[in-house]
Amino acid sequence: MDFIKQAFNFKHEFWRYLVGSLIIAVFASLGQIPFTVAAMLKYVANGGSAYNMDEKQLMTILEPNLNLFLLLLSFAIGFIGLIIAVKYLHKQTLLSVTTARNKIDWKRVMFSFLFWGVISSGMILIDYLTTPESYVWNFELERFLILAVIAVLLIPIQTSLEEYIFRGYLMQGFGTVTTSNQFPFGFIFTLLSIPICSNIIMIYDLDVWEGIGAIGAVIGVGALVFDILKKKNAFESEFNKNLVTSLRKKWVPLLITSVIFGGMHVFNPEVGKLGYGVMVYYIGTGVFLGVLTLMDDGMELALGFHAANNLFGALLVTADWTVLQTHSVLKDVSEPGAGFGDVIIPVFVVFPILLFIFAKVYKWTNWKEKLFGNIEAPLKENSNLLD
Numbered sequence: 001m002d003f004i005k006q007a008f009n010f011k012h013e014f015w016r017y018l019v020g021s022l023i024i025a026v027f028a029s030l031g032q033i034p035f036t037v038a039a040m041l042k043y044v045a046n047g048g049s050a051y052n053m054d055e056k057q058l059m060t061i062l063e064p065n066l067n068l069f070l071l072l073l074s075f076a077i078g079f080i081g082l083i084i085a086v087k088y089l090h091k092q093t094l095l096s097v098t099t100a101r102n103k104i105d106w107k108r109v110m111f112s113f114l115f116w117g118v119i120s121s122g123m124i125l126i127d128y129l130t131t132p133e134s135y136v137w138n139f140e141l142e143r144f145l146i147l148a149v150i151a152v153l154l155i156p157i158q159t160s161l162e163e164y165i166f167r168g169y170l171m172q173g174f175g176t177v178t179t180s181n182q183f184p185f186g187f188i189f190t191l192l193s194i195p196i197c198s199n200i201i202m203i204y205d206l207d208v209w210e211g212i213g214a215i216g217a218v219i220g221v222g223a224l225v226f227d228i229l230k231k232k233n234a235f236e237s238e239f240n241k242n243l244v245t246s247l248r249k250k251w252v253p254l255l256i257t258s259v260i261f262g263g264m265h266v267f268n269p270e271v272g273k274l275g276y277g278v279m280v281y282y283i284g285t286g287v288f289l290g291v292l293t294l295m296d297d298g299m300e301l302a303l304g305f306h307a308a309n310n311l312f313g314a315l316l317v318t319a320d321w322t323v324l325q326t327h328s329v330l331k332d333v334s335e336p337g338a339g340f341g342d343v344i345i346p347v348f349v350v351f352p353i354l355l356f357i358f359a360k361v362y363k364w365t366n367w368k369e370k371l372f373g374n375i376e377a378p379l380k381e382n383s384n385l386l387d
Helices: 005-009 014-031 033-045 064-089 094-098 106-130 141-177 183-203 208-231 238-247 251-263 269-274 276-296 300-316 340-362 367-372
Strands: 135-137 330-332
Touching: 005 094, 005 141, 014 033, 014 064, 014 141, 033 064, 064 094, 064 141, 094 141, 106 300, 106 340, 141 251, 141 276, 141 300, 183 208, 183 238, 183 251, 251 276, 251 367, 269 276, 276 300, 276 340, 276 367
Parallel strands: none
Antiparallel strands: 135 330
């Protein structure tokens, strides 16, 4: 069974994915309460005002290990929301969101994890040996051991939740909705709204909550336009039907989820430090992980890769401008830049080489069908999935 198409076997009306995403967001937000309370109390104890809080300082005011633990806790709580949405809203198994195989292939997860863990660690080591002036020794045994326990237990949960949301849940959700006659509007609106929201946030220098408000306003305008088009039967036109046929392809959910995945990182301090050019890396990473999932008919390789990328990174190197600051072995003190080596090489050189290696190991064939083939709903399906 095809990874995306198997979602048609369960309750997959698009409103369920919207509600499910809201459920996950609510649970993740509840998981952020301990961090918020702890950071605010420490901020006030240090002489800050609860009515005029510095968000950047709040993110770094706690001891790094405690900070990491509380930040990652929200992902563990968010995972509960994902399970509730999948099991009770879609009547779907978590296995079917993970893979098209009869069971999760843990050998694939471990191979991808160890393979990228060794390579990424080697790249850090080489960079340290060739440019030692860019690093300072940050290792403190007791704090590092505490970090290791927190990281090993919680970072795989964090990365797995992101994979389940973007490469599993939403990949299948957007895949099934491509068969709807209302999908072209949603697709075009999404492509237009992302640069609009990004520019609004950048031009007016909005904080997280102001940015969410701006995004909500843009979505509200889209809903109004959608209602007008529906009343005028625009979705029944021959032109729209041709668009549906053109967009009923697997590359479409791949592109959408990758762009959303990249967009979710727009508030990371790395973007503020490196500039919006680094978004190419985040979106490119989403594309890479999505291709892994579609070609392999399952998320196992993406799960292993993402976990290794974040875990080994957190243990080996940190910097003052990254979203996760840890008691790692090394601290990068160089001046960062989103240039050729930071964005272009990983996305356009390293990732294609990795895809080639995975393709050889797992004997992938029929790339055209896997990435650009049609998504066909069973004949009994109602094509109007957005209703």
